[in-house]
Amino acid sequence: MSYQFEGMRELISNLSKKEDDIKQAAKAGNLAGGKVVMEALQGNVPKSGYSGANPQTRLSDAVTMSGNRTDSGTGESFVAVGFNKSANFRSHIPEFGSISQSPQGYMTKTAQETEKEVAKAMEDAIKKVLR
Numbered sequence: 001m002s003y004q005f006e007g008m009r010e011l012i013s014n015l016s017k018k019e020d021d022i023k024q025a026a027k028a029g030n031l032a033g034g035k036v037v038m039e040a041l042q043g044n045v046p047k048s049g050y051s052g053a054n055p056q057t058r059l060s061d062a063v064t065m066s067g068n069r070t071d072s073g074t075g076e077s078f079v080a081v082g083f084n085k086s087a088n089f090r091s092h093i094p095e096f097g098s099i100s101q102s103p104q105g106y107m108t109k110t111a112q113e114t115e116k117e118v119a120k121a122m123e124d125a126i127k128k129v130l131r
Helices: 010-045 085-096 106-113 117-131
Strands: 063-065 081-083
Touching: 010 063, 010 081, 010 106, 010 117, 081 085, 085 106, 106 117
Parallel strands: none
Antiparallel strands: 063 081
């Protein structure tokens, strides 16, 4: 049994470059998928039934997306789509309902509706980076 070590440094260097490319592709994929969900969520957020509702307090205007984050437990990278701090406390009421309002499930609906589109957007972004 014999091994040839010529070019091993080159191989390791190239593998390190590929690792960086893969991390960059994962981040680009996360952002592309998050953007799809964010745009769909803005359209699915229920509108206020009050004609005098302040447009600056609409939930659809409070939808936001984080940058890339890494889960400390699993090491997975992800983006979070949700609501800014000023609207976060009230976003759960139309989703889950209250004593005087039945649940509308707009967040669940958005996640289910965008599943295939998110996968496609992520795939396209990853391919673009790795070419």
